Amino acid sequence: MVEQINPAPRLLMGPGPINADPRVLRAMSAQLLGQFDPQFREYMTETAELYRGVFQTKNRWTLLIDGTARSAIEAALASLIEPGDKVLVPIFGRFGHLKVEIAQRCGAEVAAVETEWGTVFGAEALEREIKKHRPRLVAVSHGDTSTTMAQPLAELGKLCRAHDALLYVDATATLGGMELPVDAWQLDVVSAGLQKCLAGPSGSAPLTLNERAEKRIARRKHVEAGLKKPGEKDGDGPVIRSNYFDLAMIMDYWSESALNHHTEATSMLYAARECARILLQEGLPQAFKRHAAASRALCAGLEAMGLKLFGEPKHKMANVTGVHIPAGIDGEKVRRALLEDFSIEIGTSFGPLHGRVWRIGTMGYNARKDAVLTTLAALEAVLSQQKHRLPRGAAVDAALAAYRTP
Numbered sequence: 001m002v003e004q005i006n007p008a009p010r011l012l013m014g015p016g017p018i019n020a021d022p023r024v025l026r027a028m029s030a031q032l033l034g035q036f037d038p039q040f041r042e043y044m045t046e047t048a049e050l051y052r053g054v055f056q057t058k059n060r061w062t063l064l065i066d067g068t069a070r071s072a073i074e075a076a077l078a079s080l081i082e083p084g085d086k087v088l089v090p091i092f093g094r095f096g097h098l099k100v101e102i103a104q105r106c107g108a109e110v111a112a113v114e115t116e117w118g119t120v121f122g123a124e125a126l127e128r129e130i131k132k133h134r135p136r137l138v139a140v141s142h143g144d145t146s147t148t149m150a151q152p153l154a155e156l157g158k159l160c161r162a163h164d165a166l167l168y169v170d171a172t173a174t175l176g177g178m179e180l181p182v183d184a185w186q187l188d189v190v191s192a193g194l195q196k197c198l199a200g201p202s203g204s205a206p207l208t209l210n211e212r213a214e215k216r217i218a219r220r221k222h223v224e225a226g227l228k229k230p231g232e233k234d235g236d237g238p239v240i241r242s243n244y245f246d247l248a249m250i251m252d253y254w255s256e257s258a259l260n261h262h263t264e265a266t267s268m269l270y271a272a273r274e275c276a277r278i279l280l281q282e283g284l285p286q287a288f289k290r291h292a293a294a295s296r297a298l299c300a301g302l303e304a305m306g307l308k309l310f311g312e313p314k315h316k317m318a319n320v321t322g323v324h325i326p327a328g329i330d331g332e333k334v335r336r337a338l339l340e341d342f343s344i345e346i347g348t349s350f351g352p353l354h355g356r357v358w359r360i361g362t363m364g365y366n367a368r369k370d371a372v373l374t375t376l377a378a379l380e381a382v383l384s385q386q387k388h389r390l391p392r393g394a395a396v397d398a399a400l401a402a403y404r405t406p
């Protein structure tokens, strides 16, 4: 027999997952309920209401997709895209490419436009692309953890409305850590995951959609044969090509009619509910401030060590930082030593940044002063061990000074 699991006490300072808040883990250990138990349905209703607060929306359809963040991206795109639809995807990192791939699998005619990794799009550039391609849907990331950049979105919703396009936003990496007022910014569909700023495990993906999106989805509504009432009619739009990710069905499941679809992932719903409760108890403005302060202190510490930050500073995410691996240093050897000697995980990079940039997360439960200071002290020690010359002690001093500066 193998041993009981006994995970090492890691400090997860990569781009996600991060350590879950212990309150979330406690909520997950609660006993299961049947999915139609009135108490469980009440938990679902409460969870939807809590996420309306997190997304800053009044959207009726605010729910969870059972799966990692990618499952909600797939649910949104599979349900919004009809075969042959024109979809515009602005790419500023790996997760833009992911949306292109999913949209293509949904039968879209994709117009992809890419900017150099480490930069984002200006509003004029996006307007130009929208006018050129006249898409039915624009699908974009808010923060792309692969480049640590955040795309400004305050103007994009209005722009999409003016050109009769829907806007889908992947806020997996920013929800709870950066300002994202869904209604004020006129974002039609937004989704996320728990394992970043929401301080939970991966495996549940909050999603919200407004009436504009509902209208497009409702005409594709199609009730499973075994659940259909006599005489019940389907919508006249093309059937959504995925059953598991059919938002029309999932909306029915979350509605008062509670029409059966999947078996809700009970423990993940407990987790998602607790993540939102923790965040709203702290207050969104305070949580955004905490993330910004941790990021500022981390950056100050890295720069005091003589390291160079990656990407446009103005568009940096508040919760993940890219840092250039210094010349002559083996990035993987440093990550290994951090893990083996200090039990700290930081991230490597993908694609064009692989081997050039480390990514350090300061998010959710780990957007804390002690986590930032410990990571800086450990990184300084490891770099020093590997014969990289740096001013000893400067990183922690600079981070502490940044924390003292309002």
Ligand SMILES: Cc1ncc(COP(=O)(O)O)c(C=O)c1O
Binding pocket: 015, 016, 068, 069, 070, 071, 095, 141, 143, 144, 145, 146, 170, 171, 172, 173, 193, 202, 203
């Ligand atoms: C912006 C963004 N989108 C999507 C994902 C995919 O999330 P998941 O691995 O939970 O499916 C990630 C994960 O890092 C991400 O950062």
